[in-house]
Amino acid sequence: MDTTKFVGRQAELAALADALRGAGEGRPAVVAVEGTAGIGKSSLVRRFLTGHPGLTVLSASGATEESSLRYGVLGQLMPSEWHDADPLEAGSLLLDHIGVRQAAGVVVLVVDDAHWADAPSLTALTFALRRLRADGVLAVIVAPDVGDLPGGLHRLLAEDTTLRVRLTGLTTADVRELTGLPAPAAERLRAHTVGNPLHIGALLGQLPRARLTDMTRALPAPSSYSRLVTRTLVASPLAARALTRAAAVLGDGCALSAVAAVAGVGDPLEALEGAAGLLVETGPGPAVGFPHPLVRAAVYQHIGPAERARLHTRAAVRESDPARALAHRAAAVVGTDAHVAAELADLAGDEADQGRWSTAADHLLTSARLTPDPVLRAGRVLTAADHRLRDGDAVRAAELTGQVEAMPPTPRRHYVLGRLALASGHQDAAEALLTSAWESGAHDGAAEQLAWLALTQARGAAAIEWARRSGGAPGMRDALALALGITGRYAEGLACLPADDAVGPGDLLDGLVARGVLRLWTDDLDGAQIDLARAASARAGLLHLGPMATAYLAEAEFRAGRWDDAVAHAEQAVSLAADSGQSWLCCLAHTVAARPLAARGDLPAATAHAEAAVRWAAAL
Structure with a gap:
């Protein structure tokens, strides 16, 4: 970096x-x-x-x-x-x-x-x-x-x-450009440092990339900053130190009375006065917090492991929210704890049922860290990787590749590695792994992924065959219809998709994206724009459908003469594809972006997108 x-x-x-x-x-x-x-x-x-x-x-x-x-x-x-x-x-x-x-x-x-x-x-x-x-x-x-x-x-x-x-702090986009970190890790680093380039640079020099992208572990303060905070903390009165450490465990915005109870401080107001420069009032009550996120991080780092465990245990007892109480209990664990790990896995299951894939994945990874049984631990990591892919975050999912590769060979391991390879553009490896998972007879989802792989390679007949083998998995009407379309069977493709009023607001976009693309391919530009705009604005579905819909929406708008809208949606598609880490979508998005820019006469920008499309195509 x-x-x-x-x-x-x-x-x-x-x-x-x-x-x-x-x-x-x-x-x-x-x-x-x-x-x-x-x-x-x-x-x-x-x-x-x-x-x-x-x-x-x-x-x-x-x-x-x-x-x-x-x-x-x-x-x-x-x-x-x-x-x-x-x-x-x-x-x-x-x-x-x-x-x-x-x-x-x-x-x-x-x-x-x-x-x-x-x-x-x-x-x-x-x-x-x-x-x-x-x-x-x-x-x-x-x-x-x-x-x-x-x-x-x-x-x-x-x-x-x-x-x-x-000058204020750098934006998340700036931090991404500076560090090359994926969007969630860049946003966390920006919030942690308030976008301060000096602090960002210090942490980049202090921590390996894997640590910066590990969302299950809090970021520390830069070493030099931590020394300054520690010096102030050590010089504070004993009660002020206890109050400050308890606040670091509980987080910003907690009631002073609650912080004092966890700290075991009898006179919280006097202790707060003694913590000047470390704690500030953040609301009525009063509520207290830290003047900067790095101050909290530095204080938390200074707490010894035994005291930290005691504070988290006390915080868990007093916490009324079950999820936050469980987080405190997990933070208090030394080594493994099967019971806490099981509770975290159950919580992750509830979150996945509500479509909160990213949070579910983070809780599963914490659960895996606390799980003593290696088979159960591996299963939770595999599920976490799958959740991140469902969330459209192939970049963070790919960070688990090393853990998955270290597991004993199983059909599920091959399936997850195949999905990771497919999302990152390694198509030959993806096909071999997914085919192995399918042939084992133990993972039907492999057919769905193989259908999309064949589709991205314009192998229409193979895509049709795999889509029909998938057993109607979510998104397979899209894959089947598009596969029929690229073989010239447009009417047949449209016939297997839902009618205009048959896709409800809670549907996972099954069929809607393909219907818009097929209408685009058959010159029904008005119908294509309606379907693709609806699909592009949705927040649910397979990880590739949103960026794909946005890219084809830009193409439809360009062909309809709405060049400004086409440029805006094409740039959005490029950003979505980059954020999700899907190589084939990056190629598509940059290709689409080049056309309206060239038509408007912005040749430097159009050339940049065309060259990027060529690079992504070569990588595939």
Whole structure:
């Protein structure tokens, strides 16, 4: 993972570019770049400057150890031949220096970490910036908050004429681009770090990928951050420490009284006061929590295993919600516990019955970890992999491949490995494994998967045969109808699908996607758009049907002349296919996306999609 690359921040870069254009037209601009430590302020400015080569750049940065060094920052901006000047005279000299440097074009003046700059330098800087008139100057002042700066500069940066760029955390999409993690793991990492690039980079360097994607285990705090929190915790009064540790076990937003009861603290208000900087009030009651997710993680890490088990056990006793109580009991287990594992498996079964496949899979994996019997443990891992595939998350399902491959050969193991291979584009391996599972006579689902495999390879006759062997499994009307369609038997394919009013809202889209595709193939564009729009918006079904419906909806809209809608749905199909980790859908989605973009004249974007489609096709 390359954590040094720059991601996101396009709006902020555009705002800086606009300010630069104005400066080039004789409208000097002052920009304040603000944000918490590690959020990427300096990286943003570096990226901006890299994107505009040839500028005259005067740069300086403050430092804590030089904050008392007179003119330490100003000396970085211009020749230091004026140490005896007062700040206003020094500011006038800076203004003259900027004027001289403008002979070569726009001057960009950057002061990073301005909150650590020496006071005389900031006074001189303020004097100069207030006297810019028709100059080609862009001044960029970088600090956590302009409120931290001395009065004169603070007032200047707070004026309406100053552009204030406040950076917040990276988005989940940014974190995915930066780390290459699957969507759920990227979102968890973003929430854990509040999107702070410094903390994200620290955890990427600290943890292996398998740990980052293991959703059954909480993420730790970066080591350096944890040391700072631990230092504060150890220095707190005993009751405050106990309260803080209990809060780390219970989580944010718990009533102070409940936290105190688990901690065994008699005076919770006094203990809360002693935990200043670690705990904050988050609601009435009061409820308490942590100022940042990483603070909670650092505190939890500091709890010894014996105390952690005791706290989780106490929390389970007091918890009224059965699922949360069970989570606490599981966290308190050392080694294995067949009874807790069985309860987690039962809970996972209830969640699967309600279609909550991802949560069910996570509980099954926790159950497997606590299961002493190896055969039962393997069965729970296999079921968890199947649940993740049903949830459309082939990426996270593939993370279980190593565990499944280590199991003794069984038809069910071959079936799950075949499904994993099919979803990831390894079609030859998928066919061999699924055929083995089918021939064993122990897994009917293999026929369903082999039907879809044959369909993606345009082997219509084989797809028809496997679909008919599947015994009417969910999605097989789609596979059979599409297989008939690719062999030219459109009417026969449509005849085996439900009529317009026969697919109810609770149906698993069985037949609806194929009906839309066959209508598209037979030039019934209105009917195709109705069916595919309905299928694309559904939240249930086989893992490939939603992205597939969205891609073909884009194709129908393109052929109907609705190019803007086609581009939007094609891009959505690309995202869905990437999120689900299904190679053949990535190929389809990129192929469809290239056409409306090319028709609109956006050849670079169309070419990028076409090249991506070729890469995915080659991978298949």
